[in-house]
Amino acid sequence: MCGILGLLLANEDQYVNQMIFDGLTVLQHRGQDAAGIVTSEQGRLHLRKDNGLVKDVFQTHHMIELKGNVGLGHVRYPTAGSSSCAEAQPFYTNYPYGICVAHNGNLTNTDELAKELRAKQRHVNTDSDSELLLNTFAEGMGTTDGTDIDMVDKIFTAMEQVMTKCKGGYAGMYLINGIGLVGFRDPHGIRPIVFGSRPAKSSAAPSSVPKTPAKMAKASGSLDYVMASESVAIDTLGFELVRDIKPGEAIFIDLKGNCHTRQCHSSPKLAPCIFEHVYFARPDSIMDGISVYESRLIMGEKLAGKIMKKHPEHDIDVVIPIPDTSRTSALQAAYFLGRPFREGFIKNRYIARTFIMPGQETRKKSVRLKLNTIKSEFAGRNVLLVDDSVVRGTTAREIIDMAREAGARKVYFASAAPAIRYPNIYGIDIPTRNELVAYERNEEEIAKQLGCDWIEYQDTSDLEDAVRECATPEIAVEEFDTSCFTGKYVTGEKIGDGYFQRIHELRNDAAQEKRRGKKVEVPVPVQGVDGGCEPMHNDTRDGEQDGQKGCEAI
Helix, strand or coil: CCEEEEEECCCCCCCCHHHHHHHHHHCHHHCCCEEEEEEEECCEEEEEEEECCHHHHCCHHHHHHCCCCEEEEEEECCCCCCCCHHHCCCEEECCCCCEEEEEEEEECCHHHHHHHHHHCCECCCCCCHHHHHHHHHHHHHHHCCCCCCCHHHHHHHHHHHHHHHCCEEEEEEEEECCCEEEEEECCCCCCCCEEEEEECCCCCCCCCCCCCHHHHHHCCCCEEEEEECCHHHHHHCCCEEEEECCCCEEEEEECCCCEEEEECCCCCCCCCECHHHHHHCCCCCEECCEEHHHHHHHHHHHHHHHHHHHCCCCCCCEEEECCCCCHHHHHHHHHHHCCCECCCEEECCCCCCHHHCCCHHHHHHHHHHHEEECHHHCCCCEEEEEECCCCCCHHHHHHHHHHHHCCCCEEEEEECCCCCCCCCCCCCCCCCHHHCCCCCCCHHHHHHHHCCCEEEECCHHHHHHHHHCCCCCCCCCCCCECHHHHCCCCCCCCCCHHHHHHHHHHHCHHHHHHHHHCCCCCCCCEECHHHCEECCEEECCCCEEECCCCCCEC
16 A cells, blocks of 8 residues: 655646655655655656655755656555565666656556566566556557557557556556656556646646646646645645546646546446545545545444444443544544543654554554553543554554553453455555454454453444445445455456465565565665665666666666
8 A cells, every 4th residue: 555646747947856755745654664756857767765764765965866847756565575675666667768657556467467578578677566567558658669659549558458457456657758647547446546736837827727638638738737646645735636537547647738538448447445444544635535534434423333232231431542543433433422532542653553564573562662551541441442443453452451551440442444354455465364363253252362341343334334425426436345354356356365375475474574584686786875776677678777776867
């Protein structure tokens, strides 16, 4: 579950570097493993990426070198591959034109894609599915090479190949050097991506920001454009949200500011990941016309209804949220339960989100560093702890222990999401079944495992209703991807045991710890400035090798 951002400014004399930095900082909650920015300056690409937070990866001397009015940014949250900085994004390939990609999501047919690309003599250098997404598009652009083919048609034809060949959940952007920016979303719209615009500072501002591609075309060259994983990045950068990119749709913005859109799949169907509303997205974001904040309020209301139905004579004294994502749901749950809402845990905001921390021991250790109790809120009380979800149970178990240590008489636990019993294969690091606390356990067994007096989960139907009730009439959400709760995968392809075994080998904690303790070999390592290493992408068609070195030109 990465964060992606793309910018194209109409004024060639303006730089996107600071805006991309600011936007990635807003999207930092979507990935804390690595960060990267690539910019284009009059046909020259500049790239900087490394492991770490945005504020640590980019120093002043890096930012100075990231010149250009077009660029991509990425924050990584790894679900597959290694933790090497060689797999930080954006990725780059030199043929054709020089293309970069920033990608959020997960492809489910990586073995098939890698085999096909290698058969076509395209070099695949990492285990990242993002590199496969890049090379699939590059291959499509190369096979349609010719002076008699319009560039717009060429790009959309290549995107049609991407949509046909790449299975899974994905949203992303391609920067085509000297040509423009392409944003796209998988045919089911599983992963989110939105775009916005604003009047360009270099030209007369229109009376209002156009809302449709037709109106955009009339205002060619007068708008700056932005694409991002969440609308909050568009808001904070001073752009106006236009809309979400539709399932199977691609949007191409050329360097002259012309905006072109096309549906690139024969049977698109909107089925967004509901876990965005449960946990990942910021509450101030809007996804597919749905307010994340409002959906979480209704989640709390429906959760309270279930608790009152199952425990009509409950003895809850106080409702306490697990900071920060569950606060909205907990507030509404407390209101409907008629019990006081209290802040019982204080969060150290300099500790990363534990759910996306690699490794079980790291997650377990970080819980006590991240949270501390206000003992007076627990002492002698029966407390209801509300969290957004329970995955492995590591955080929940530690927090319940902390509540008891603070003097709570009874500790009840409620999850705003249903029990997670299945892996997620579309870009969220919800691990294989054996690592899930709810796998092959009922609620009584889960409560015993976690150490609480009882636990209540949201019903899947109530969760879907909570999100759907906040939707705007203009956008019809046909279904949600709820695969981690139900085991039903919306893309419909047959997912066999072999696939889940491979995912287990990549994602389980033991494998990740082994990878981190093992030196990751890069075939032709190039040392970036300040120790940032970049991958080599060899294109055998013209025999060139493109090393990426810190913030130097590619």
